[in-house]
Amino acid sequence: MGKNILPEGNTVGKWFLPEGPNSDIVLSSRIRLARNLAGIPFLPRAEPKDQEKVLEMVKEALNEQRFLEEGYFLTENELSPLKLEFLKERHLIPLDFVRSERKRGIYIKRDETESILINEEDHLRLQSLTSGMDLFSAYEKIENLDNTLSEELPYAFTPEFGYLTTCPTNVGTGLRASLFLHLPGLVITKEIEKVLRSLLEMGLVARGIYGEGSETKGNLFQVSNQITLGLSEEEILEKVTKVGEQIVEYEKKAREFLMRDFRLAIEDKIARAYAILKNARLLNSEEATNLLLLVRLGINLNLIKEVDLKTINILLILIRPANLQIYYNQEMEERERDEKRASLVRSVLSNG
């Protein structure tokens, strides 16, 4: 039931492990490139046969360039609702892709650091994910993938506008650079509103971690560039990185302030979260996420030492509803999931 789409010996994508720079605050960096094929109608007007043509061309190109053997190529008829949800929870597809009626496909490299969506909003969406604050190396990888594919595929490009895209906000470089941030300090001190407002003024945008329209829950935020036209790729990467570094500084200051002036209240919150995770018999997804994020903060503040960030990051993915079911290779109702989730978290943290 889909265990085959899990990379062997690796329970979550490599990009979600806390290995990159500043990964106490920046969970990961993501680059997305929008590309379309010349001579085929863009998606809002593409017929099913056009969509199939795109799928064939991309698959062929991936095959030619030996990408297929490094990952998985799946089309929509191979993707059950559960598998789609699983991929969404792993940030490999957006909500629109789940809901779409089109002939669509996805290519995922085994370690989940690179992927390509076919017939989402554009003919191709190339995605690269890395751990921590590291947009430049994410970009390097995707540039490589993009260049290789461009040898096989006729991209729609004009010297005046650059890469042509379905949505005008993506025209130009077609590049969107995002950072996934964990900002409990700024949320608790209520500084976050100020930070989010100043982002807008700088042409950046903050969203929930599951993209457009998703709520910013559990102190997780996704910060991206708003426009892609008029700036070079390098300028976009530099801008988002610079702002990201600024936010990291603010978050560190907020944490220092909390530890200086509200240490006991923070210790209390974190000790309770850890205790509940180690003892609860039922845990829903939202509560588990919030508690794990508090423990994550506790580890970063040196208040919890028996468990490491990697374990918490892995749990943050595995406890999500579809991931949990695929992990246990078993379809489960909500109540059963809550029980299994609690039991998974309990056993992992007791051995932590």
Added chain:
Amino acid sequence: MGKNILPEGNTVGKWFLPEGPNSDIVLSSRIRLARNLAGIPFLPRAEPKDQEKVLEMVKEALNEQRFLEEGYFLTENELSPLKLEFLKERHLIPLDFVRSERKRGIYIKRDETESILINEEDHLRLQSLTSGMDLFSAYEKIENLDNTLSEELPYAFTPEFGYLTTCPTNVGTGLRASLFLHLPGLVITKEIEKVLRSLLEMGLVARGIYGEGSETKGNLFQVSNQITLGLSEEEILEKVTKVGEQIVEYEKKAREFLMRDFRLAIEDKIARAYAILKNARLLNSEEATNLLLLVRLGINLNLIKEVDLKTINILLILIRPANLQIYYNQEMEERERDEKRASLVRSVLSNG
């Protein structure tokens, strides 16, 4: 600062230890007798000099009968607001006594099982407390105290109305029999409303554990007879006992039902409560009470085995704001109390 009013070697009143019958559900039984002295105006009309006279007469009677050496006699000028609150938390005085402007006093036997309020609502209120469901032995003790005092004091009594009291609902035997009940099963299954309504029909009344006007918080209830005229002492005791036994049966059934049909949810609630108590850095009085009562239920359901009922019952008293301060012999602001309370509970339960 008042450690002297704590019985030596005994951290809470003997009546609060889980030694009596059905003490998994019935925390304790209480008997109160209202008595007034003939020839002295009843309290609403008594002048300060009348009030002093009552105090003197009672103290003299206690001395004559060698009660003074078995306990403490304290007048209102020896009772700081903190000590008054301490006594209220231990169910030795009611709220009215704390707020009163009268010359008033209290006699407390060392083990807190017997006490006498002087110039509360009546000249004398005799109180006897026992552990568990045991109104008859509580009554036996108080009858003894009452008889002995009546040798020294001229009680106001008429053959027609019995003992005369300030409030008409106490006229007659002047006896109020109460049970302190812990009814989480009935509360969780929402059967409690039905039970409380049927009590009223039988002439009984349910209140919060701190008497009239106090809320029924944390699944604790006080059930007493409503009227004292027209029934003999024995009839009152039998009636309250019979109803109490009925409630105990309902509560047992509710617990069985929960353990059969909602075991996991109950285990979850109890495991979380225990984990929070063992790990929190800050605990307010209300939360601590609710969590301790859940652990109490957990012990009674055999879900928690490392700690016993006695420990929980003692904590339920010691964590109350005034008791906590007197236990630590230190006046504390709310925040400091929350910290000390958490630390006391943590250390007791970790060694439990």
